[in-house]
Amino acid sequence: MKKLIPGLILIAGMLLTVAAPAQSNPQNSAANPYVGSVQAVPYSAEPKALSLDDAIKLGIENNLALTLAREQQKAAEAEKLHLVSVLLPDLSLHGETGVHQYNLAAQGFHPSIESEFAKLFPPGTSLSAFHLITKVDTTIGEVKFSQALFNWAGYDVWRASQAFTRAAYYNAQSSRGLVVLNVGNTYLQALAAKAQLDYAQALEKTDETAFNQAHEEHLAGVVANLEELRAKVQLQSQQQTVIAAENDFEKAKIALNREIGLEPEQPITLTDSAPYAELHPMDLPDARIEAYANRQDFQALKQELIVAERERQATTHERYPTLTFGGNWGVTGISGGVYHETFAAVGTLSFPIFKEAQFRGDRDVAEAQLDEIRSRLEDLKQKIDQQLRDSFLDLETATETVKVAKSNVDLATTALDQTQDRFTAGISDNLPVAEAQSTLAQAQSQYVNSVYQLNEARLGLARNLGIIDTEYRQYLQGGNPPEVKSDKAVGEPKKE
Numbered sequence: 001m002k003k004l005i006p007g008l009i010l011i012a013g014m015l016l017t018v019a020a021p022a023q024s025n026p027q028n029s030a031a032n033p034y035v036g037s038v039q040a041v042p043y044s045a046e047p048k049a050l051s052l053d054d055a056i057k058l059g060i061e062n063n064l065a066l067t068l069a070r071e072q073q074k075a076a077e078a079e080k081l082h083l084v085s086v087l088l089p090d091l092s093l094h095g096e097t098g099v100h101q102y103n104l105a106a107q108g109f110h111p112s113i114e115s116e117f118a119k120l121f122p123p124g125t126s127l128s129a130f131h132l133i134t135k136v137d138t139t140i141g142e143v144k145f146s147q148a149l150f151n152w153a154g155y156d157v158w159r160a161s162q163a164f165t166r167a168a169y170y171n172a173q174s175s176r177g178l179v180v181l182n183v184g185n186t187y188l189q190a191l192a193a194k195a196q197l198d199y200a201q202a203l204e205k206t207d208e209t210a211f212n213q214a215h216e217e218h219l220a221g222v223v224a225n226l227e228e229l230r231a232k233v234q235l236q237s238q239q240q241t242v243i244a245a246e247n248d249f250e251k252a253k254i255a256l257n258r259e260i261g262l263e264p265e266q267p268i269t270l271t272d273s274a275p276y277a278e279l280h281p282m283d284l285p286d287a288r289i290e291a292y293a294n295r296q297d298f299q300a301l302k303q304e305l306i307v308a309e310r311e312r313q314a315t316t317h318e319r320y321p322t323l324t325f326g327g328n329w330g331v332t333g334i335s336g337g338v339y340h341e342t343f344a345a346v347g348t349l350s351f352p353i354f355k356e357a358q359f360r361g362d363r364d365v366a367e368a369q370l371d372e373i374r375s376r377l378e379d380l381k382q383k384i385d386q387q388l389r390d391s392f393l394d395l396e397t398a399t400e401t402v403k404v405a406k407s408n409v410d411l412a413t414t415a416l417d418q419t420q421d422r423f424t425a426g427i428s429d430n431l432p433v434a435e436a437q438s439t440l441a442q443a444q445s446q447y448v449n450s451v452y453q454l455n456e457a458r459l460g461l462a463r464n465l466g467i468i469d470t471e472y473r474q475y476l477q478g479g480n481p482p483e484v485k486s487d488k489a490v491g492e493p494k495k496e
Helices: 004-019 052-062 064-084 111-118 152-219 225-260 284-294 296-317 356-424 431-465 468-477
Strands: 048-050 090-103 133-150 268-270 322-334 339-350
Touching (some): 048 052, 052 064, 052 152, 052 225, 133 339, 152 225, 152 268, 152 296, 152 356, 152 431, 152 468, 225 268, 225 431, 284 296, 284 356, 284 431, 296 356, 356 431
Parallel strands (some): 048 268
Antiparallel strands (some): 090 133, 322 339
16 A cells, blocks of 8 residues: 555645646746757758648647647656556566575574474484584475465556556647647747838838839939939838838747757748638637537646545545465475475555554545646636637727728729829829838738738637647648658557
């Protein structure tokens, strides 16, 4: 029994370690393993074409957080094997040979019992040559066997370890969902940075055209030097914007590489475009039901509750007697001489006495852990409800924001076209053109950010429903995602 209760304490400690998410600095892989990766793909000078599906598949294979979760799952399996060994039969082979020196006087052979001792020898044998300090070279070989026939508390610990391995599996699956969420968001962020860069470069070309036109007109004496200077300032300002956008895009790609196991300097080409499609989410009651069924963190906490309940049962069953059987069979004799067969068969019934204080302490600790997990489970139910409500609000708001932002881009584009026509026709100077370009750049930036926020809200809803790793593509632009399961993923433990 002494081996079992520490095992329960170890299980409880491992549960807290496995379930604790990393929520620190998002750019520091030492504090947040979801932004780190292992087993990096070899560097290639050729740009690597990378779709959203490719990025998520690489993230599932190489992300640091998911790798750590798989290792914790393996540790849970190993701990279950360690605990079940207490209930399984033990068969061992023992052999030894060596020289032993004995003090027969210390064993009760002394002159006061010489008359009784002499009866062991033939008549006429003299005991004067018999030494009480003797040496003997013996050899022993035997097979030992032991089996716990009745150990109720040990059985409770074994059942708790089964629930613990399932909790570790669900925690690994929850980490998988977070990896899909983080990689998806990072990919979308890189797409948004690319869109910002494309818009900035397009406006730079427009500003360059306007500057060249103002320069030619100034040389022809049609416009004043102020027009040319104003166009040059606008062009250089836009060039600075392009440089900043290029920097943001490169940093976004480096962050993506870091999460999915590519070398930071690996050039990549994003093959997907920023998805935008109408999504009709389910009602809140249906969403709540689906979240309870699919959320891996919720399922993991339910398994933790089972572990705590069986741990509490084990502390009650500690008071019950244990029945064990053990024995051995072998040979013993003088080395090189005659060997004699030896055996033993022993049944042991043990009753714990004077351990009530220890039993009550174990019970109180188990009850405290059980109450804590029950409270966490109730809190998680409320948290899921809150997250679903927040996701619906975010999705509704982001959808309306995208519509308004798209309308603003259309209006700003029309205004810029009309202003450029007036400037080309010589009706006005280029100041309204600069103002219209600034308005369009702001509208384009808002549109890109709103599309990114919309897709981020969609991924967040899929995550809160617990289906992001299988239906992320459907929540972004419709259709079913390809298979992205990793061969290195540990399967769900069987219910025994």
